[in-house]
Amino acid sequence: MKSRLFSLAIYISASLSGMLVLLYPFFLPAVPQQAGFGSLRLQQMPMMMTLLLGLCLLVLIFEAQGPMVNTKLIALLGILVAINSALRFIETAIPGPGGFTPIFFLIILVGYIFGGRVGFLMGALTLLVSALVTGGVGPWLPAQMFTAGWVGMSTPLLHPMVRAFTGRQNKQRSRNVNTEILFLAVFGLLWGFLYGAIMNLWQWPFIIGPQNQSYTTGLSLLATLQRYLAYYLVTSMVWDAIAAIGNVLLILTFGAPALRALRRFHQRFEFEYSPDPGAVGKPHGGGLSG
Amino acid sequence: MKQPWAWVGWLIAILVILTITRNPLYLVLILMSVLFVGLSLRKTGSGIPRPISLWKLAGWIIVLATGFNALTSHYGATVLFIIPGKLPLISGRVTLEAMIYGATNGLVLTGMLASFTVLNLALPVRDLISLIPRAFFPMAVVTSISVTYLPTTLRQFQQIREAQAVRGHQMRSLRDWLPLLMPLLVGGLEHAMQLAEAMTARGFASTRPISNRGQVYPRSGMLLGLVLLALGWIAQLGGVGVSGLVMILLGAGLILGGLWYLGRQSPRTIYHRRAWRWQDWLALAAAAIVLCVCTLPLPGLNQQTLYYEPYPVLSLPAFSPWLGLAMLGLLIPGLMELYKNKNEAMKFEGKKEED
Numbered sequence: 253m254k255s256r257l258f259s260l261a262i263y264i265s266a267s268l269s270g271m272l273v274l275l276y277p278f279f280l281p282a283v284p285q286q287a288g289f290g291s292l293r294l295q296q297m298p299m300m301m302t303l304l305l306g307l308c309l310l311v312l313i314f315e316a317q318g319p320m321v322n323t324k325l326i327a328l329l330g331i332l333v334a335i336n337s338a339l340r341f342i343e344t345a346i347p348g349p350g351g352f353t354p355i356f357f358l359i360i361l362v363g364y365i366f367g368g369r370v371g372f373l374m375g376a377l378t379l380l381v382s383a384l385v386t387g388g389v390g391p392w393l394p395a396q397m398f399t400a401g402w403v404g405m406s407t408p409l410l411h412p413m414v415r416a417f418t419g420r421q422n423k424q425r426s427r428n429v430n431t432e433i434l435f436l437a438v439f440g441l442l443w444g445f446l447y448g449a450i451m452n453l454w455q456w457p458f459i460i461g462p463q464n465q466s467y468t469t470g471l472s473l474l475a476t477l478q479r480y481l482a483y484y485l486v487t488s489m490v491w492d493a494i495a496a497i498g499n500v501l502l503i504l505t506f507g508a509p510a511l512r513a514l515r516r517f518h519q520r521f522e523f524e525y526s527p528d529p530g531a532v533g534k535p536h537g538g539g540l541s542g
Numbered sequence: 543m544k545q546p547w548a549w550v551g552w553l554i555a556i557l558v559i560l561t562i563t564r565n566p567l568y569l570v571l572i573l574m575s576v577l578f579v580g581l582s583l584r585k586t587g588s589g590i591p592r593p594i595s596l597w598k599l600a601g602w603i604i605v606l607a608t609g610f611n612a613l614t615s616h617y618g619a620t621v622l623f624i625i626p627g628k629l630p631l632i633s634g635r636v637t638l639e640a641m642i643y644g645a646t647n648g649l650v651l652t653g654m655l656a657s658f659t660v661l662n663l664a665l666p667v668r669d670l671i672s673l674i675p676r677a678f679f680p681m682a683v684v685t686s687i688s689v690t691y692l693p694t695t696l697r698q699f700q701q702i703r704e705a706q707a708v709r710g711h712q713m714r715s716l717r718d719w720l721p722l723l724m725p726l727l728v729g730g731l732e733h734a735m736q737l738a739e740a741m742t743a744r745g746f747a748s749t750r751p752i753s754n755r756g757q758v759y760p761r762s763g764m765l766l767g768l769v770l771l772a773l774g775w776i777a778q779l780g781g782v783g784v785s786g787l788v789m790i791l792l793g794a795g796l797i798l799g800g801l802w803y804l805g806r807q808s809p810r811t812i813y814h815r816r817a818w819r820w821q822d823w824l825a826l827a828a829a830a831i832v833l834c835v836c837t838l839p840l841p842g843l844n845q846q847t848l849y850y851e852p853y854p855v856l857s858l859p860a861f862s863p864w865l866g867l868a869m870l871g872l873l874i875p876g877l878m879e880l881y882k883n884k885n886e887a888m889k890f891e892g893k894k895e896e897d
Binding site for chain 1: 557558561654662667670671677678680681683684685686687688689690691692694695696699716717719720723724726727728730731733734735737738739741742746761764765767768769771772775776778779790793794797798801804
C-alpha cells in the first residue's frame with residue numbers, strides 16, 4: 253500500500269512538473285516583462301523546456317516500467333508498439349488529410365484494456381520507435397512522448413463513467429460494448445484537439461504574431477487564454493479537427509472488434525503460475541491465477 | 543567515427559548553439575557544417591537515411607517559415623507592400639524584418655532537423671538503442687523488439703493485403719480496412735505470446751529482482767528532484783535567476799543520480815562494445831570547445847554577437863571571427879569520415895597494385 257502511494261506521488265509530481273513546464277504562460281500572468289524569463293534568454297527557453305520535460309518523462313517512464321520485469325508484458329508492448337509504429341510509417345509514406353494519424357486509436361484502446369501504466373508506455377514508446385525508424389528524432393520528441401503518454405495514461409478514467417452509464421442501462425453485452433465505443437470515440441475526439449493544443453504550447457510563447465494572438469508576459473490569465481484560443485483557432489483548429497474526426501471514425505469502425513481481441517488476449521496475458529508455498533513437495537503443488 | 547556518445551556530444555553542441563543564437567551568419571555556418579557532415583556520411587553512414595532529401599526539406603522549411611511570418615507578423619519598419627482588406631491574420635503590412643525573422647526561425651528549425659537526420663544517418667538503430675540508460679533496460683528490450691518486429695509487421699501487412707486481394711477484397715471505404723487490420727493485430731498478439739514464452743524459456747528476467755528497500759532512497763531522491771525542478775522553474779520564470787537555476791541543477795542531479803544508482807543494480811552484458819578511438823575523442827573535444835566558447839563568459843570573445851534581432855529596424859548582424867572559427871569544430875566528424883574514406887581508398891589501390 254505504502255509503495256503504491258509512493259508511486260502515485262511520483263506519477264503526480266512528474267505529471268504536474270511537466271504541466272508546469274508546458275502551461276507556464278497561463279500561470280504567470282503578472283510577471284513583469286523584463287524579468288519574465290529570469291536569467292534565461294528567450295532563445296534558451298525551448299531548450300530548457302525540452303530538458304525539463306525530458307527529465308520528467310524519464311521519471312515517469314521509470315515509474316511506469318517499475319515492476320515490469322514480466323516477459324508477457326514486455327513482449328506485448330514491443331509488438332503493439334511495432335504495429336502502431338508501422339501504422340505511422342504507412343501514414344508517413346501515404347500522408348492522410350490534415351492532422352489525421354492512426355496511432356491514437358491503439359494507444360487509447362490499449363490504455364483502456366491494459367491500464368494507465370501500459371497505456372502511458374504504449375503512447376510514449378510509439379512516438380519514440382516511430383521517430384527512430386522514420387528519422388523523426390528531434391527536440392520536440394520529449395513533448396510528443398509526454399503528451400502521447402498522457403493519452404494512454406488517462407484512458408482508464410473512462411472506466412467509472414462507462415460503469416456508471418451501463419449500470420443504469422440494459423445489461424446486454426452488445427449494448428455495453430456500444431456504450432464503451434461511444435465513450436472511447438468522444439475521448440478520441442477530445443484528445444484529437446487536446447494533443448494539438450498541448451503541442452502548440454511548446455512553441456506558442458516564442459512566436460511573434462498578431463497582437464491578439466501572441467503571448468505577452470504580464471497579461472491576466474483570462475487575456476492569455478483568449479490570445480491562445482485565438483491563435484489556436486486560426487492556426488490549428490482545422491488541422492486538429494481532422495485528427496479528432498479521424499480518431500472518432502477509427503474507433504467507431506474498428507473499435508468493437510479490436511476491443512474484443514484485446515480483451516481476449518488480456519485474459520491470456522494475465523494467466524500466471526505461482527508456486528503454492530503450502531503445497532511444496534506434494535504432487536501438483538502449484539497455483540494458477542488469471 | 544562510430545562511438546555513439548561522441549555523436550551525442552556533437553549533437554548537443556549543435557542544439558545548444560541553435561537555441562542560443564539567432565544571428566543568421568552563425569546559423570548559416572552551423573547549417574553548412576551539419577550539411578557537410580551529412581554529405582560526407584551519405585555513402586558510408588550505417589543509419590537510416592531520411593525519406594525526403596535534406597536540401598528539399600531545408601528549402602521548404604525556410605520558404606514556409608519566411609512566408610508564414612511575413613504574412614502573419616506585421617511588425618518592422620521596412621514595409622515591402624500592404625495586403626488590403628480585412629482578412630484575419632493576413633491583412634496588413636508585409637515587412638522585410640518579419641521576413642528575415644521568419645527565415646532565421648526556418649534556419650534554426652532546419653539546423654535541428656538536419657542535425658538529427660545526420661545522427662540517424664551516422665548511427666544504426668542498435669547503437670541508438672544502446673544509448674538507453676541501464677535503469678530503463680525493460681524499455682530498451684521493448685524498443686529493440688519493436689524495431690526488430692517493425693519490418694515483419696510491414697511485410698505481414700503486405701501479405702494480408704495480397705491474400706485479401708486474391709479473395710476479391712477491394713478498398714472502397716474505411717470499413718474495408720477491417721479485414722486488413724484485424725488479422726494484423728491478432729497475428730501480432732499471437733506473436734507476442736510466443737515471444738514471451740520463448741523469453742521465459744531462455745531465462746529472461748529470472749535474475750533476483752531489486753528489493754523495494756534498495757529502491758526507496760533513490761526513488762525518494764527522484765521525487766525530491768521533481769519538486770526542485772518545479773520550484774526552480776517557477777523561480778526562473780519569476781526572475782529569481784540564480785537560485786532557480788541552482789534548484790533546477792540540483793533537481794536534475796538528484797533525478798539522474800537516482801537513475802544511475804538504480805541502473806547499477808541491473809546487470810547488463812554488452813556483446814560488442816564500441817571502442818573509443820582518437821577520432822571520437824577529437825570530435826568530442828571539438829564539441830566541448832564549441833560549447834564552452836559559446837556559453838561560458840571567456841575573456842576576449844564577443845558573445846553578444848550571438849544575439850540578433852531584426853526588429854524594429856533591420857541591421858547587419860555582427861560577427862566574431864573567434865566564435866566562427868570555434869564553430870568550424872563541428873566539421874570534424876565529416877572531416878574524419880573523409881579521412882577514413884581516403885585511407886580506405888588508398889589501401890584498396892595498394893592491394894590492387896600488389897595483385
